[in-house]
Amino acid sequence: MEVNKQEKIQATALRLFVADGFHGTPTAKIASEAGVANGTLFYHYKTKEDLVVALYNKIKDEHAENLQAIINREDFITTKFKNVFLHSVNWALANPDKFYYIQQFNFSPHFAKVSHETLARHTRGYAGFIEEGIRKKLLKQQPVSLIVSMFNGHVYGIYQYLIASDADPTEKEKIINEAYYMLWDMMKYM
Amino acid sequence: MEVNKQEKIQATALRLFVADGFHGTPTAKIASEAGVANGTLFYHYKTKEDLVVALYNKIKDEHAENLQAIINREDFITTKFKNVFLHSVNWALANPDKFYYIQQFNFSPHFAKVSHETLARHTRGYAGFIEEGIRKKLLKQQPVSLIVSMFNGHVYGIYQYLIASDADPTEKEKIINEAYYMLWDMMKYM
DNA sequence: ATATTTATAGACTAATTAGTCTATATGGAG
DNA sequence: CTCCATATAGACTAATTAGTCTATAAATAT
Numbered sequence: 001m002e003v004n005k006q007e008k009i010q011a012t013a014l015r016l017f018v019a020d021g022f023h024g025t026p027t028a029k030i031a032s033e034a035g036v037a038n039g040t041l042f043y044h045y046k047t048k049e050d051l052v053v054a055l056y057n058k059i060k061d062e063h064a065e066n067l068q069a070i071i072n073r074e075d076f077i078t079t080k081f082k083n084v085f086l087h088s089v090n091w092a093l094a095n096p097d098k099f100y101y102i103q104q105f106n107f108s109p110h111f112a113k114v115s116h117e118t119l120a121r122h123t124r125g126y127a128g129f130i131e132e133g134i135r136k137k138l139l140k141q142q143p144v145s146l147i148v149s150m151f152n153g154h155v156y157g158i159y160q161y162l163i164a165s166d167a168d169p170t171e172k173e174k175i176i177n178e179a180y181y182m183l184w185d186m187m188k189y190m
Numbered sequence: 191m192e193v194n195k196q197e198k199i200q201a202t203a204l205r206l207f208v209a210d211g212f213h214g215t216p217t218a219k220i221a222s223e224a225g226v227a228n229g230t231l232f233y234h235y236k237t238k239e240d241l242v243v244a245l246y247n248k249i250k251d252e253h254a255e256n257l258q259a260i261i262n263r264e265d266f267i268t269t270k271f272k273n274v275f276l277h278s279v280n281w282a283l284a285n286p287d288k289f290y291y292i293q294q295f296n297f298s299p300h301f302a303k304v305s306h307e308t309l310a311r312h313t314r315g316y317a318g319f320i321e322e323g324i325r326k327k328l329l330k331q332q333p334v335s336l337i338v339s340m341f342n343g344h345v346y347g348i349y350q351y352l353i354a355s356d357a358d359p360t361e362k363e364k365i366i367n368e369a370y371y372m373l374w375d376m377m378k379y380m
Numbered sequence: 381a382t383a384t385t386t387a388t389a390g391a392c393t394a395a396t397t398a399g400t401c402t403a404t405a406t407g408g409a410g
Numbered sequence: 411c412t413c414c415a416t417a418t419a420g421a422c423t424a425a426t427t428a429g430t431c432t433a434t435a436a437a438t439a440t
């Protein structure tokens with residue numbers, strides 16, 4: 001067994017789900033393109049839905065872990081804030097499939113409960129340093145969840161702009177930086 | 191014929207698509223719950239995809255028309271800007287199904303081309319007054335499409351926050367207003 | 381070495397589903 | 411009143427698809 005079949009299945013599923021959507025992708029196609037048999041897929045994931053959810057949680061957890069590492073570093077709060085933003089945007093740009101998949105999942109009514117719970121679970125991890133920023137009057141005196149929502153909205157907005165633009169990498173970095181200062185104009189305590 | 195069957199089909203399709211997704215909703219179910227026969231649905235819409243796209247464009251056009259009316263009013267640019275934001279958020283809150291459907295569609299790779307073209311078409315309508323705002327140094331000196339993307343991101347963010355919150359209508363209005371001032375802090379020329 | 385668990389394969393099935401086809405009905409034009 | 415186009419109905423079909431079943435193979439434990 002040279003390749004991990006489970007990982008092959010997940011990678012193939014991600015690619016196909018992003019191309020054709022959950023329902024638009026037959027399990028047989030995932031299996032065949034992943035180079036495994038139908039039975040293997042259903043051995044590892046009891047149902048198709050299981051696979052969809054497992055893939056979502058894997059991507060979200062992976063991303064949340066990275067953010068947590070940034071937050072845990074011994075930096076000044078505003079530095080953390082900036083780094084979390086930069087990492088989020090750069091991660092989305094470097095992993096468009098994953099970012100796309102996450103959005104697709106978040107807007108699938110059928111999975112609303114899962115995505116809501118996952119978001120809530122991860123937000124608890126970020127809450128601490130945002131609360132500190134509010135307390136120290138660096139951030140506007142608003143609820144943590146409002147700040148998180150606006151933050152996510154901003155990442156979403158700048159991502160949409162960047163994928164449609166044909167700016168080269170250096171230029172993109174500059175745009176992301178400017179987007180950060182705009183975000184900060186919005187968030188900072190005055 | 192007391193009710194317009196086409197409208198009944200669209201309304202039912204919207205409800206079911208939001209509940210179960212495009213692929214998760216059989217045409218037969220749409221027809222039966224709309225109280226029409228299968229043949230009737232396929233008489234009005236040659237394919238299922240036709241229905242999905244027609245519904246999307248109808249909702250988007252309807253919304254864009256409202257925004258255009260606001261933009262065309264003889265108001266100061268900053269007033270227009272605020273009104274467009276307020277209307278967008280309130281429209282989303284008043285029509286969660288439609289807003290949800292739009293997002294779902296926007297993140298369906300299969301329809302990427304359609305949604306991209308529709309966005310571009312509508313953006314041309316908004317461009318004029320944003321350009322004026324930039325020229326008059328009311329808005330930051332950034333590309334129109336960046337401003338539109340961030341604007342949309344902000345609407346998206348505040349919507350996500352508000353549907354998860356249990357604030358009463360009066361309180362929600364207050365939150366939306368604060369969200370507007372935050373948006374303005376971000377967008378205004380300094 | 382043997383037994384047991386884990387992993388893989390692929391044929392098969394029962395159910396579902398988009399779209400077709402033919403038959404009516406309804407309403408307006410001449 | 412008679413045509414003809416538009417609208418509606420619903421049975422039917424060909425294709426697709428999630429999940430099952432049985433058989434092995436590989437790895438691990440005893």
